[in-house]
Amino acid sequence: MNALLETRGLSRDFGGLRAVDRVDFSLMPGEIRAIIGPNGAGKTTFVSLVCGRIEPSAGTIVFDGADITALPAHRRVRLGIAYTFQITSVYAQLSVFDNVALAVQRTLADGRSQGRLRAGVMEALERVGLADRAWLPAGQLAYGHQRLLEVAMGLALKPRLMVLDEPTQGLGDSEIENFIALAREIAASATVLLIEHNMDVVMQLAHRITVLEAGRVLAEGSPDVIRTDEAVQRAYLGGGA
Incomplete structure (x- = not known):
């Protein structure tokens, strides 16, 4: 191999x-x-x-x-290649959902499929345990949860x-x-x-x-x-x- x-x-x-x-x-x-x-x-x-x-x-x-x-x-x-930073780099004013959506959009050929976009975001958030915080502003998350949000953003890139x-x-x-x-x-x-x-x-x-x-x-x-x-x-x- x-x-x-x-x-x-x-x-x-x-x-x-x-x-x-x-x-x-x-x-x-x-x-x-x-x-x-x-x-x-x-x-x-x-x-x-x-x-x-x-x-x-x-x-x-x-x-x-x-x-x-x-x-x-x-x-x-x-x-x-997906990378999560040592210091969090989430968009604090955007919702948790929208932070991940920015990453998911990179994987969609036309970027317009709302159903696929939502499914991709929620799948990534569920994997890191943040689905119940999807609509919170990312800046309101505890620091550790912001780290997990970054992981979700990376996962969304497949x-x-x-x-x-x-x-x-x-x-x-x-x-x-x-x-x-x-x-x-x-x-x-x-x-x-x-x-x-x-x-x-x-x-x-x-x-x-x-x-x-x-x-x-x-x-x-x-x-x-x-x-x-x-x-x-x-x-x-x-x-x-």
Whole structure:
């Protein structure tokens, strides 16, 4: 089986700082992959490169066999890459329904089918547990629910790759359990790339874990391998953020 996503020598410099440093990375279809590491390790910069929000300084990005390094973010969305932000980016004045509708419209060929539009929106909201809040202004949602709204907006795009940046931030314990179930459900039809600081979530969900430190891949492997890796213990799991 060929990789869905690959990066080769991917790097990003900000002035004199190299935030991502020659990262080779491979993600298989249907996989749930977690990226972990200390603060400042380059995690969000790496997924921002994958999604086209920033341009690489060097290296290539290949999605489903095609070089997408130069493609803008909106073209990558059309290819099936959906991304939820580390900081919520919902439209606070619009209703929860209308936020998701903006995403659903991208998947409708003519953009005019109201029945299909409504069905697509409500399906996404039901999956994240927000259907009963559909007509609230998005800005009135609790922070954790705004994160779930972003997930619904991503799901509405019918993605092949779902990139989630700190999705459980602001969620309560019961909501985290629901998110874990949701992520497994998403993985039945899409590949999931997850940045997450909650190690319980990471260890429960991830098939494989990639550990970044100072913009480089420090270690990669199954949860059991990562849990017992001495270098990872020193840099992150046992040593702090």
